[in-house]
Amino acid sequence: MKNIESLGEFGLINIIKKRFSANVSGKDIIFAAGDDCFCFKAGRSNICVTKDMLVEDVHFKKDWISAFDLGMKAVEVNVSDIASMGEVKPKYVFVGLACPGNVPVSYIKKLYEGMKKACCKYGAVIAGGDTVKSEKLVISVTVVGEGGKNIVGRNGAENGDFIGVTNTFGDSAAGLDLLTKYGAKYDFNKDQKYLISRHNLPQARLTQANKIAKHITAMTDASDGLYISVDLIAKAGEKGANIYIERIPLSEPLKRIFDARKRKEFALYGGEDFELVFTAPASKARLIKKLAPSVSYIGIINNSKKVKYFNNGKEEKTKYCGYKHF
Amino acid sequence: MKNIESLGEFGLINIIKKRFSANVSGKDIIFAAGDDCFCFKAGRSNICVTKDMLVEDVHFKKDWISAFDLGMKAVEVNVSDIASMGEVKPKYVFVGLACPGNVPVSYIKKLYEGMKKACCKYGAVIAGGDTVKSEKLVISVTVVGEGGKNIVGRNGAENGDFIGVTNTFGDSAAGLDLLTKYGAKYDFNKDQKYLISRHNLPQARLTQANKIAKHITAMTDASDGLYISVDLIAKAGEKGANIYIERIPLSEPLKRIFDARKRKEFALYGGEDFELVFTAPASKARLIKKLAPSVSYIGIINNSKKVKYFNNGKEEKTKYCGYKHF
Numbered sequence: 001m002k003n004i005e006s007l008g009e010f011g012l013i014n015i016i017k018k019r020f021s022a023n024v025s026g027k028d029i030i031f032a033a034g035d036d037c038f039c040f041k042a043g044r045s046n047i048c049v050t051k052d053m054l055v056e057d058v059h060f061k062k063d064w065i066s067a068f069d070l071g072m073k074a075v076e077v078n079v080s081d082i083a084s085m086g087e088v089k090p091k092y093v094f095v096g097l098a099c100p101g102n103v104p105v106s107y108i109k110k111l112y113e114g115m116k117k118a119c120c121k122y123g124a125v126i127a128g129g130d131t132v133k134s135e136k137l138v139i140s141v142t143v144v145g146e147g148g149k150n151i152v153g154r155n156g157a158e159n160g161d162f163i164g165v166t167n168t169f170g171d172s173a174a175g176l177d178l179l180t181k182y183g184a185k186y187d188f189n190k191d192q193k194y195l196i197s198r199h200n201l202p203q204a205r206l207t208q209a210n211k212i213a214k215h216i217t218a219m220t221d222a223s224d225g226l227y228i229s230v231d232l233i234a235k236a237g238e239k240g241a242n243i244y245i246e247r248i249p250l251s252e253p254l255k256r257i258f259d260a261r262k263r264k265e266f267a268l269y270g271g272e273d274f275e276l277v278f279t280a281p282a283s284k285a286r287l288i289k290k291l292a293p294s295v296s297y298i299g300i301i302n303n304s305k306k307v308k309y310f311n312n313g314k315e316e317k318t319k320y321c322g323y324k325h326f
Numbered sequence: 327m328k329n330i331e332s333l334g335e336f337g338l339i340n341i342i343k344k345r346f347s348a349n350v351s352g353k354d355i356i357f358a359a360g361d362d363c364f365c366f367k368a369g370r371s372n373i374c375v376t377k378d379m380l381v382e383d384v385h386f387k388k389d390w391i392s393a394f395d396l397g398m399k400a401v402e403v404n405v406s407d408i409a410s411m412g413e414v415k416p417k418y419v420f421v422g423l424a425c426p427g428n429v430p431v432s433y434i435k436k437l438y439e440g441m442k443k444a445c446c447k448y449g450a451v452i453a454g455g456d457t458v459k460s461e462k463l464v465i466s467v468t469v470v471g472e473g474g475k476n477i478v479g480r481n482g483a484e485n486g487d488f489i490g491v492t493n494t495f496g497d498s499a500a501g502l503d504l505l506t507k508y509g510a511k512y513d514f515n516k517d518q519k520y521l522i523s524r525h526n527l528p529q530a531r532l533t534q535a536n537k538i539a540k541h542i543t544a545m546t547d548a549s550d551g552l553y554i555s556v557d558l559i560a561k562a563g564e565k566g567a568n569i570y571i572e573r574i575p576l577s578e579p580l581k582r583i584f585d586a587r588k589r590k591e592f593a594l595y596g597g598e599d600f601e602l603v604f605t606a607p608a609s610k611a612r613l614i615k616k617l618a619p620s621v622s623y624i625g626i627i628n629n630s631k632k633v634k635y636f637n638n639g640k641e642e643k644t645k646y647c648g649y650k651h652f
Contacts, residue, residue, distance in 0.1 A: 043369030101331030
C-alpha cells in the first residue's frame, strides 16, 4: 500500500491539484492553486490568500529558536508568499494554534508578540484564528492580502527574460546546518550567528516586490530553495533557463565558513531563504536594479524547456538533493 | 509557571484577543476577532474569513470516522462558522494538511474527496493550501466567503428578542458518548447510528442562515454547545436571557436512548452540534419559522445581564460542565 512518504510532497500536491482543485477557474480567479497565493477578484479588489504551517520538530525545534522569533518567522514566511505575487499588501493574519497543554503561558505570549511585531512591520493585523490542543506545537498562519493592478504569477516568463533574485542564497540552510551540528547552546562566532539568524528570522521581501511588480513577468519565493524556484518558473511558463552559478549572490559569512561545494549545495538546494526569484525583460533589468539595489541577475530564460546550470562557462549536471518533506 | 492547561482555552483566547488583536479596528472591518468569522470590506464586497483546525486524537480518532466523512466534517464545521454570519456564501476553501509519512495515499485521497464533496454542496472550491509532515494528522481549514448586505454578528441581541435554534441539540455529544463507550466496531442499532452520524457528519445550516439573515439581530453556531452559545450572545450584546429547557428541541433517537438527566447534559453542554443560535424581534418569529421550518424558540433576551435556565416554570441552577479544550 503506497503511503505519503513514498509518494513525496510534490506527488501529494499533484494529486490534490489534479483531482481536487482542477475545477477552480472562472472570471473572478486570477491565480489558482499552484501559485504562491490564491488570488481572486472581489468587486474591484484583488484578494490574495496564502497559508503555511509550521510544525514542531519538523520545521522548528523549540530549543533552536525563541518563541518570539518563531512568531515573527511564522508571519514572515507567509508575507513572503504574499510578496511573491507582486503589488500586494498583507492585511489580515489568521493564526491557528495547536498546542500541548503543558506549554507555559509566557511562551505563547512571546509567540504572539513575535507575530504581532511582524504584522506591524507590514501594516497587517492579527484578525482571528483558532486554538486547539495537540501533542506538538503547530502554527498554521493564513494571510489575506489586498492587491493593486500588478499581480504577478509564476507563469509569465518570456524568452530572453533575465532571471533575478532579491538577495543572497544558502544562508538559511547553512544556519540550519550549524544548529544541527552544534546545537543552539554552542558558542557561535559572529559569522555563524549571522547565518543562524538568517534561518531563524527570514525577512519577507515585500518592499522590493511592491516596487518591482510593475516591471516583471513572473515571480515566486524561494521557500524550497533556488533550484526548485527556477524549475517552477520555467515549468509554469513552459520555458527553459540557463543559470550561471558563479552569479548567484552569496553572503560573506557563508563564503568565510563553508567551502565551495557546501556553498553551492546550500545556495541551490537549501530551503527557507525566502528570497524572491523573478523574471523581467532585459530592457527593464537596469530600472529594477535601481528600484531594488540588492537585486542580482543569475540567468536567462529561453525556449528550450530545460533548465541548465553553468559554472564559469562550463555546464554542470545537477540533480535535486534538497529537503524532502515526507 | 502557569501553563496553557491551567489557563484554559477561553483564558488563552482572552489573552490573545486583548493583547494581540486589540488594534483591529477601522472603517473596513465589519466584525473582528471574537466573532465566528472575521469580516471586512474589500471594495463593495464583504469578505468573511474563518479558520478551524481538527487534530487527530483530540477532535477525532481515525478509527471512529472514515477519511471521507472526516474530510466532509472539516469543511462543514468551517462553513458553519460562515453560516453564522448570516447572508454569506462560502467560496474558497484552503486546506493545511499536516500528516505523518506512513498514512496511505488512499486515505488522503478519500479525505480530499470528502472535502470536495462538501465544497460542491455549498458551491465552494478547494483553492489552495499547504501540506507538511507531522506526527499526528492535523487538518487546518480556512474558508473565505463573500457576503451580501445582511451580515450578522453575535452582538446585536435586543431586549425582548426571541432566542431561536435551527434544529435539535445534544445528538453530537450523545454520538461521541456512544463511540467512547463501545468503540466504532460495535453493532449499533439505528438510533445509535443516527446519533453517531450527527457527530461525524454535522451539517452546516447555510441555507437557513441565508434565508433568515435579514430578519435576525444576532447569531452564532453552537460549536462548543448551546450553553456557551447563549452566553456568548448575551455577553456580546450586554444582555441577559431566560432559557426554557423544556423547549430545547431533542431528536427522537436521543430521547429513546438517554434518560432526562443525560439528555439535558448533552443538549446544554455537549459540543459540535453546529446548529445556529440566533435572536430576532418577536414580531419576526413567525416569518422566520416559515422561512426555516426546523427553527424552534427556546428563550427570550432581557436586560438582566444574567442567563437563567427554567425547567417547566422552575428555575434551575446551571454550571458549565462541558468539554475543556486544554
